Amino acid sequence: MRITRRKALTGSAAAAATIATGIYKPAIANTDPIQIGYLPAFTGPSSSTGIGIGRGTQLAVDEINAAGGIKGRKIELVMRDTQSEPTKAVNAAVELTRRHKVSAIWGPLNSGETAAAIGNIARENVPMVHPCWVDVLIDVKKYPMAFRNAPSNQQIGGAANHYVVNVLKAKKVAVISDTTGYGTASVDAYVPMLKKLNADVVYSGSVDANNPDLKPELLRMQSGGAEAIMPWSVNAGFLARIINTRAELNWDVPIVGQTTLGSGQTKSLLAKPEYWEKVYPNNFRNVCYDANGKLPPQTAEFVERLKKAKVDYSDTLMWWIACGYDGPRLIVEAMREGGTSAADMTAYLNTKVTAWKGIYGTIAFSAENHNGFLDEGVIMAQANSLKDGAFKLAPGYA
Amino acid sequence: MLVQSIITNGLAVGAVYALIGITYNVMFSASRVFSFTAGSVGMLGGVFGAILIGQMGMPVIVGFLLTLLLGAILGIVIEFVTVRPVLKSLDQHLYVLSTLAAALMIQQLTAIYFSTDAVPFPRVVPIESGFLDQKIWLPILACVGTIVGLEYLFRHTLVGRAFLAISEDNYAARALGLPEQRLRMTSFALAGMIGVLAGFSSGQLMFASLANGPLLNFYGFVPVALGGMGSNRGAVIGGLLLGLFQQTANYFFGGVFSSVAVFVVFIIALLVRPEGLAGAATARRV
Structure with missing residues (x-):
């Protein structure tokens, strides 16, 4: 076949167009992040x-x-x-x-x-x-x-309720929160869950987190025969007041609830460090020390x-x-x-x-x-056991 | 135990409200301005104490005196920035905006440079808690001390009488040659000291917390309205009654409804005695 100048130009143009439009591509891997x-x-x-x-x-x-x-x-x-x-x-x-x-x-x-x-x-x-x-x-x-x-939140509340009713064997429970959306929604959600576990909720209420005196609330819980207090709040001041008031009443009922119960902020607001005894915040099994003080192997x-x-x-x-x-x-x-x-x-x-x-x-x-x-994976931990960012499992867990 | 708890805590909280009420009054008497910074100044009393004594480790007496000094400076700044520029147009109530803006700024700066969480307040008196803990009797003591001090100031000193003259009729007082501007600044400095005293003395009861600002602004205003604007004795009576009623309502109605109960009673009291418990009804020319 004779190759004319017109054919050569047409072929070259077609080849250039093919390369430009990407029909032909060299096998180079995409390395963009x-x-x-x-x-x-x-x-x-x-x-x-x-x-x-x-x-x-x-x-x-x-x-x-x-x-x-x-x-x-x-x-x-x-x-x-x-x-x-x-x-x-x-x-x-x-x-x-x-x-x-x-x-x-x-x-x-x-x-x-x-x-x-x-x-x-x-x-x-x-x-x-x-x-x-x-x-x-x-x-x-x-x-x-x-x-x-x-x-x-259902799992968080469920784990706390399970611990109170099935592990601590408390049948009379007091549920308290602050008046924030989170607090009141938690009380609304967790009280029916407790009742399903056949617990007797002797007190349930929401209190202004800045109220400096929670003694009346705790006295109501005490007179109702509460065997555990379950606070739901992320306000360290509110939680510390509950713990301090429990101690002032010489009441050693366990306090079981939100993770903030175990925060350094809450600890700093306690009148005495020993008031942190028998306080069990939510935590997670994989990142907790067992009874021997050991973390799970992968952690x-x-x-x-x-x-x-x-x-x-x-x-x-x-x-x-x-x-x-x-x-x-x-x-x-x-x-x-x-x-x-x-x-x-x-x-x-x-x-x-x-x-x-x-x-x-x-x-x-x-x-x-x-x-x-x-x-x-959701469990309760001992608030006063914080070491290097991790807590010990609360008593009762294997 | 319940009655004791309601009475002791009610009186302690009521004393704090009364001190904030007095702060409102002292600012109001000299300027005819309701400065809505009173609660924020109270909040800062706790914050200053927590920083100076708790975090910087100063001796309590030094920390306390420095807190009072900072309160006085703060009062002067408030007068200069939020009150003086709007005095010429009091009838337009621009002070509501300027003082609320200042309160907001205090809150924001505290959030940025201090903490948004409650911070522990140190023990002020190094004694173990006995029948009544210091967190209860300190605010009551501060309130009693303040009202006695103010009574002495207003009744037995020349400066106090000048304050009274300014608050009665500042045009006449100026005509008599009283330095109205300097007296106003002094009264704002005094108000700043009373405000931070409220926060400092209640630090153990309420912690050093940003949230105390709006709370004190709100509840501190009730005794002023209940007791009669400008009446310090009325503010003390109103504050203590408010504290006792609030704690009682907390027990009987629960935390959510106690504020509602407080304000229902507040509105009823104002309907029955619009001039306040200790205020005098004023005749109006018709």
Whole structure:
């Protein structure tokens, strides 16, 4: 065949067009980092949680990237500090999903911010994993791509109720809260649960958290024959007043309830350190010392890694770090094994995560249930046993 | 034990409300302005004490005197920033905005530089708690001391009489040559000291907490309205009654409804005696 100049030009143009339009591509792997949105509160009133969770999150991402990332692609956390403000969390969520087009989101890390931002994230069809306890923040119909790697409030209350009724064998129980939304909702939810366990709720009420005198409330509990007090509040002052008043009444009834009962803030407000005896806050089995003072093997090994990476865990709580460590690892596993598209990640989490062993707890999702934390992971701990960010299991647990 | 608890705690809390009520009154007497910073100043009394004594380790007496000094400075700043600029247009009630804005700023700055959580307040008197703990008798003592001191100031000193003259009729007082502006600043400094005294003396009862600001602003105003505006004796009686009633309502109605009960009684009292318990009815020309 004779090659004319016209044929040569046409062929060259066709070849150039083919290369330019991408029909022909050399086999070069994509090495761009995979972006994961991250919405902690590093400042503002919720920052202590954000800072603790943040330490675990950073360690997880450093380890993943040191091990080669996902098929050679590094993980890049696109972080926005929500400043403990729901409106800022919404703005940050919109920015991450629309402008940065992140593949998934870890957080927000507080319920108020998640409640504000979850709708925006769901509308953009971006998978999210959050650790917030408020029950309504998981709904497979409204938010089909939202997953929780922490317990719900139902599980938290359920574990405390189980401990009071079945372990401590208390049949007469007093339930008290502050007048915040969280407090009153907890009383409304947990009192019927206690009654289902055949407990006699001799006192239930909500009190202004700033009321300096709780003696009348505790006297009512005492006259009702309460064998355990269950306070539901995140206000350290309110909880400390309950503990102080119990001591002033020379009453040694156990106090069982919210994790803040075991916080350093609560301890600092006690009139005497020994008042912290027989106080049992919620905690998590995987990050608690057993009766011999030992952590579970995988948590002990995790602590060694924290030490090696020089992550300070003495001024925060181990469960915050563990929760922060598990969140991005769960997302990365879904990306690595399922795929980086939203549909692939969601399908993987819905069907393959059935007994995922995290440091914080074991996670099991299904298409119908995105509350992944298993009930047996939620336990009660001894408030006065805090050492290096972890507590001892409350008496009665094997 | 229940009755004892209601009475002792009611009197202690009531004494704090009374001190905040007096703070409102002292500011009001010199300027005709209700400064809604009174509660925030009270809150800062606890915060200053917790920082100076609890965190910086100062001796109690030094920490206490420094707290009073800071309260006085704060009072002067409040007068200068929020009251003086709006005095010319009192009828427009701009002071409501300016003093509320100052209170908000105090709250925000405390949240940023101190804590949003309650912080422990140190033991002031190094004695073990006996029949009555110091967290109960300290605010009562502070209230008694304040009212006795103010009575002495107003009845037996020249400065006190000048204060009274200003509060009665500041135009006439100025015409007589009294330094109205300096007296107003002094009275705001005095009010600042009384406000921080309320927070300092109740630090063990209420902790050093940001949340005390709005609470004291609110409940501290009730004795002023109940007792009669400008009447310190009325504020003390109103404050103590409020404390006792609040603690009783807490027991019988529970925490959620006690505030409702307090305000129902407050409204009824004002309907029956609009001039307040210790106030005098004023005739109006028609």
